[in-house]
Amino acid sequence: MSTATVAPTTSATVEFRSLRRQFGTTTALDGLDLTVEPGELLALLGPSGCGKTTALRILAGFETHDSGEVLVDGEDITRIPAHKRDAGMVFQSYSLFPHLTAADNVAFGLRMRGVAKAERRRRAQELLELVGLPQRAEHYPHQMSGGQQQRIALARALALQPRVLLLDEPLSALDAKVRLSLREEIRRLQQELGITTLFVTHDQEEALSMADRVAVLRAGRLEQCATPSELYSRPATAFVAEFVGTMSRIPCSRTADGQVEVLGRRHAVDGALPADGELHVLVRPENVELAPAADGPAQVIAASFLGAVTRLTVRLPDGTEIKSDLPTEAASALPLGTHATLTLPTRPVLVDRAPTA
Structure with missing residues (x-):
């Protein structure tokens, strides 16, 4: 103009x-x-x-x-x-x-x-x-x-x-x-x-x-x-979290002290914890860290090149699929089929009820 x-x-x-x-x-x-x-x-x-x-x-x-x-x-x-x-x-x-x-x-x-x-x-x-x-x-x-x-x-x-x-x-x-x-x-x-x-x-x-x-x-x-x-x-709600940007859902379980356990680690909850029902943690791809490991529970099943970042999709033994954004150079160490460990940040996580079928 x-x-x-x-x-x-x-x-x-x-x-x-x-x-x-x-x-x-x-x-x-x-x-x-x-x-x-x-x-x-x-x-x-x-x-x-x-x-x-x-x-x-x-x-x-x-x-x-x-x-x-x-x-x-x-x-x-x-x-x-x-x-x-x-x-x-x-x-x-x-x-x-x-x-x-x-x-x-x-x-x-x-x-x-x-x-x-x-x-x-x-x-x-x-x-x-x-x-x-x-x-x-x-x-x-x-x-x-x-x-x-x-x-x-x-x-x-x-x-x-x-x-x-x-x-x-x-x-x-x-x-x-x-x-x-x-x-x-x-x-x-x-x-x-x-x-x-x-x-x-x-x-x-x-x-x-x-x-x-x-x-x-x-x-x-x-x-x-x-x-x-x-x-x-x-995001204030699960709807906002999933509508604005990309989110992965990971099954988790509640603990006696009001936290949740996900991927073998305990996390504080960001916001209210649903009182009942099956629970999911919502996490953005840039907050999911992957590292190659022969005995890792996650397996790389897809990769999308996005320039400086590559988005990998991994699958857990229970069928859960999770997206992870990694620097493209780091992602090159995780070709399709590679097993990996998966880590989330230590900060509080957003939790929502699992969707009903």
Whole structure:
């Protein structure tokens, strides 16, 4: 994108309070409580049907809620129509007007507000420079690539200088290279403008790389809202642990003093220990250490080269499969079929009930 700049926007605080939305027998939102701080980029992350897009559409005014409140800077906006909510939205499908040029698409909202033609053109050109497409001003959507169309959609959303920017999976229709480039540019632009932004995605890598905080939703409820590093290293629930990043499950047994025994060693528990049922320890691949040993209980059954790191999969005698990320040089000492010992860090472990069949 261009180095052109525009004045920072006036960012807002957004609050969802006990928000509920039902579609027939389906509960889309089940008492959502969440606050987005001024100037923050917060990602709503979760599987399909978890309620993330419903929350975004309710904030935009395109959907109604059954109960609860949506506040912007402390004001309940429930009765304010969508076009007066001071929010800019970028859709997954771009939604550009095919009969309008890029400049006219960007200026469309300004025209609807009665802004003079000269000012509309000036503002559109300024925004096209901001998103790095000043040379496309007179081009129509069909003459531009998907990435260029999405930049035009972003410029259009910013034209009215909204207090809140809403992004509904805006990168999912793009190829991997363009998606990577555009997410970096969106993040840089959001930081430059200081605009409060909600970003809906089901892609954990997008959420972790772009957001100040990530809110993980499941079945209409908030599982955890935290910084990317905290979400990854200190997941509050087993669902978050397995949804964000890769986790292996290892059977364990409880001890009389409230710890667990796994792979022959005792570990303190991070969080609550389930009161009953079979238990599993959840562990990330980078926390699993392997060492070749002829009498080791684990056997290497797969290897995936990831550059500086190679991900090995080992199988225990009971059939449990565990992933381990090792420096590629170290992994070369553990070819397929090698037996190995397996060690976990001494710190507390996350424990969950074993899934039912």
